[in-house]
Amino acid sequence: MSLAEAFRAQLKPRKLALPIAVFTLLASAPFTIGEGYWLHVLIFAMYYAVLAQFWNLEAGYTGQFSFAYMAYSGIGAYTSALTVIHLKISPALGFLLGALVAMVAGLFLGYLTLRMRAVYLALTTIAFSEIMRIVLTAEYWLTRGALGLSVPPLLSTPSKAPYFYIILGIFAASVVVVHVIVNSKYGLFIRAIREDEHAASCMGVNTVRYRVMVTTIGALFSGLVGAFYAHYVLLISPNMIVFSEMAKVICMSVVGGMETIYGPIIGAFFIQFLDEYLRTMNPVINEFFKRTINFTAKGEWRLLVFGAILLATIRLTPQGLIAPLVSRVAKRRGR
């Protein structure tokens, strides 16, 4: 199926009903839950959902374990922030520029890692992220290093709702793009590459083109949400590229269920809300451990919980926590 056919094939009322209902519900959030803290959490959940989806397209579907996604996001953020600050262009243009530069980085990394098997690719992308983080920290004169760079806001309103709709738009676009790619012939090609690259290439799949394509599209969208992050949070630092952020994105994908379309999305919302919940619960958990075993935690529990969930999921249910549940419900409904 070509992309257009795959797109049209999805335009059936039966297939569209659920996604449209979910998106309508999401779009009404500023009116139902207000413009406070929880809208902020939703905005972040969508930021991560975009990253998790494209990471899943690259790792889950194509089998390329890239650790560079936060670096793409950071590139998008810093490109947009620096061009808006120094060249005085409008943030909207900065957005596009950020996405474009991240895309070029993805293209470069895609070609660089082309001849590599999974492990080499993982190592190279780790190296790439570390280089980005160190350079952003060291070039203090430009990026203000670890102190962080103040970024002008995208819009002049203090309201969160417009930001919410912008990220909702990016999120919706990313869902459509991933969905169409996975259901088109390209989805078959990348899965064939994952199973056996050599065999796929013998069967006439242009492995070079599709591997680079997946990386480039992922980098483009990551750069875009990175630029959004910069102009929404208004303070960016090299900590964007830090290990735990990448771990969070991977955790979302894995918990949701790799190699499914909805898995990383549900995973992103689940983990982001769990994150916020644990943040508020931290004193309670501390109190519990102090009373029971007289232990005072020095840091936050939420990160440990993610580590435990990730470890248990991969070891015990490699299909993810959420995807098997969904397929069970779907099967029952179909019967």
Next chain:
Amino acid sequence: MGGFLSYFFAQLLNALIISAIYALMAVGLTLIFGIMKVINFAHGEMYMIGGYTAYFLITRAGVNPFAALAIAAVAGLVFGAVVERAFLRPMSLGRVERPGEYAILITFAISVFMRNLMIVLYPFSTGPPPYVVGKVKVGPLTIGGDRILASAVSIAVLAALLFFLYKTWPGRAMRAVSQNRPMASALGINPIRVDNWSFALGSMMAAVAGALMAPIFLCSPSMGAMPAIKGYVIIVLGGMGSILGSIVGSVLLGLFESLGSVFMPDPTRALAYRDVYGLLVLVAVLLLRPYGLFGEREREA
């Protein structure tokens, strides 16, 4: 010019000393990769366990520093064996659908878990007192006693490992498994047990490195990140799975880093970029020789 030359040689000496520690990390990774075909993404956390064990034993329990070093090594050994048994065994037994991807994800998850566990338990940046007080002056360079001890112990551990691998029966069994797993198994070697030993030994070496470097670079939950990344760079340089290659790779990386700093005029930036040179070399090597400097190109059937 004489000043520059002596500075240059001082950096060279420094490079050789630091590369002994790098070799300890890289050879551990190589041992695991050679036998299990797994890149241990939690190698930095093995380093961290060694560092923290030494720190707590020395400062809290008042254990003799050298005894603490030995206990840290044992802690790494035990931890590695437990991790292999609990998380990697299903892979060795062929119960995992995609072993390569499982190995990346599970070791990455162990790394996330251990690092965040330490954040809850003890996130402060502290280190034990130095093992050896005193300095040695070589030309313009003063080398701390701890650095000399660290490189001496590393070289001793590496020599012991090479002796073990080449001169003893269990070591030969390990090499046999790494060369031809089914054949070794047919000859009565239990490859599962060899997996367990290689993972335990590899993590022990990382723990020793961590304990040795704890007074110099201090302990923190992410203390293992950089040493582990250096290890990855080296094994790619050395061609994955070759122990001699990874020792040569360590010396090369040490040289690149020190010489890179020599030619960087701004001293604060030179320090920051020290870690970048190795990574750039990695990228360049992969660009020109995607299977490592000394790696054999794998033939695809």
